Amino acid sequence: MPIIHVYLWSGVSKEAKVKIVKGITRVFEELGIPSQAVEIIIHEIPRENWSIGEELASEKFKNVKTP
Amino acid sequence: MPIIHVYLWSGVSKEAKVKIVKGITRVFEELGIPSQAVEIIIHEIPRENWSIGEELASEKFKNVKTP
Amino acid sequence: MPIIHVYLWSGVSKEAKVKIVKGITRVFEELGIPSQAVEIIIHEIPRENWSIGEELASEKFKNVKTP
Amino acid sequence: MPIIHVYLWSGVSKEAKVKIVKGITRVFEELGIPSQAVEIIIHEIPRENWSIGEELASEKFKNVKTP
Amino acid sequence: MPIIHVYLWSGVSKEAKVKIVKGITRVFEELGIPSQAVEIIIHEIPRENWSIGEELASEKFKNVKTP
Amino acid sequence: MPIIHVYLWSGVSKEAKVKIVKGITRVFEELGIPSQAVEIIIHEIPRENWSIGEELASEKFKNVKTP
Numbered sequence: 001m002p003i004i005h006v007y008l009w010s011g012v013s014k015e016a017k018v019k020i021v022k023g024i025t026r027v028f029e030e031l032g033i034p035s036q037a038v039e040i041i042i043h044e045i046p047r048e049n050w051s052i053g054e055e056l057a058s059e060k061f062k063n064v065k066t067p
Numbered sequence: 068m069p070i071i072h073v074y075l076w077s078g079v080s081k082e083a084k085v086k087i088v089k090g091i092t093r094v095f096e097e098l099g100i101p102s103q104a105v106e107i108i109i110h111e112i113p114r115e116n117w118s119i120g121e122e123l124a125s126e127k128f129k130n131v132k133t134p
Numbered sequence: 135m136p137i138i139h140v141y142l143w144s145g146v147s148k149e150a151k152v153k154i155v156k157g158i159t160r161v162f163e164e165l166g167i168p169s170q171a172v173e174i175i176i177h178e179i180p181r182e183n184w185s186i187g188e189e190l191a192s193e194k195f196k197n198v199k200t201p
Numbered sequence: 202m203p204i205i206h207v208y209l210w211s212g213v214s215k216e217a218k219v220k221i222v223k224g225i226t227r228v229f230e231e232l233g234i235p236s237q238a239v240e241i242i243i244h245e246i247p248r249e250n251w252s253i254g255e256e257l258a259s260e261k262f263k264n265v266k267t268p
Numbered sequence: 269m270p271i272i273h274v275y276l277w278s279g280v281s282k283e284a285k286v287k288i289v290k291g292i293t294r295v296f297e298e299l300g301i302p303s304q305a306v307e308i309i310i311h312e313i314p315r316e317n318w319s320i321g322e323e324l325a326s327e328k329f330k331n332v333k334t335p
Numbered sequence: 336m337p338i339i340h341v342y343l344w345s346g347v348s349k350e351a352k353v354k355i356v357k358g359i360t361r362v363f364e365e366l367g368i369p370s371q372a373v374e375i376i377i378h379e380i381p382r383e384n385w386s387i388g389e390e391l392a393s394e395k396f397k398n399v400k401t402p
Contacts, residue, residue, distance in 0.1 A: 027224030
């Protein structure tokens with residue numbers, strides 16, 4: 001406790017993954033939760049499988065870089 | 068708002084993905100929600116990782132085509 | 135197959151729920167999937183538990199009606 | 202993009218919710234993602250519905266406070 | 269690891285919850301995973317928020333009891 | 336009903352998947368639910384996308400085998 005599922009586009013660098021899990025874990029530590037209790041899963045989703053405003057992200061955001 | 072997670076078997080064509088996101092987005096538009104607010108994630112799951120009635124779909128439905 | 139999880143704000147009318155499940159099921163029927171195979175879960179989330187742009191929806195969208 | 206689902210025990214104060222959504226949003230902003238794109242859902246789960254090591258949290262952690 | 273999300277209809281007794289978490293945890297123990305690593309969340313969903321074959325479970329299964 | 340999402344590290348053998356779906360389905364059968372109603376999705380997550388205690392499992396558990 002807590003469990004966090006993060007969904008973002010595929011292609012996240014390992015460096016970004018480390019920043020994500022360290023950053024989110026710290027948010028809960030600051031609320032008094034021991035870091036060992038914080039479990040995070042990062043789900044990388046192909047842009048072709050993600051839509052906003054009925055358009056696939058592979059079209060709508062084809063020039064946006066993944067961190 | 069809303070966020071929709073769709074889980075189905077791997078191997079969905081891009082054409083089917085477009086139909087899924089357009090169709091689902093329209094359902095919410097008809098309820099008065101702006102389409103830009105509708106975010107959909109399609110999760111493609113290998114049949115070997117999906118069971119119904121304690122049997123893997125890779126066995127039980129090995130002759131069924133994915134749309 | 136498929137399974138769909140819909141997340142939206144609490145307070146959805148029964149009439150809107152019926153429209154959501156009928157509309158989404160039809161999207162998959164039109165792809166050749168039998169309607170009996172389509173399973174949908176609607177998760178109603180209090181606005182105080184939903185943020186966009188680091189602001190709780192209970193503040194940011196306090197004047198927006200749920201369908 | 203990204204979408205984050207946070208699961209924790211019921212009884213989170215509004216102050217803690219604000220800290221959670223601000224803190225997590227900032228993690229993604231620091232990776233170059235605009236804060237308006239970050240959507241977070243907090244799921245509050247009764248301890249009786251959460252187990253660790255085959256024991257319900259309502260028993261195992263009955264003296265632990267929720268933040 | 270692993271994390272298991274169980275979705276079923278509201279109204280599960282505490283006795284059934286204990287059986288669910290003990291039973292599922294044992295499945296993973298038998299694969300060599302320590303029970304302390306198994307975390308399970310039970311999501312109770314109102315029947316009015318669950319559809320099968322485009323019909324709300326509150327209608328379709330109104331005479332079926334929850335365990 | 337019920338729907339179960341299982342999240343574990345990538346690299347699960349087919350034999351282990353069969354044990355997982357048979358074992359979990361049986362838990363619900365013992366509660367009086369017909370096995371045909373039990374639907375399970377196994378999500379295999381790369382260790383690099385899973386953290387416990389702010390450390391990626393690819394580092395923290397690099398010597399632990401997946402079942």
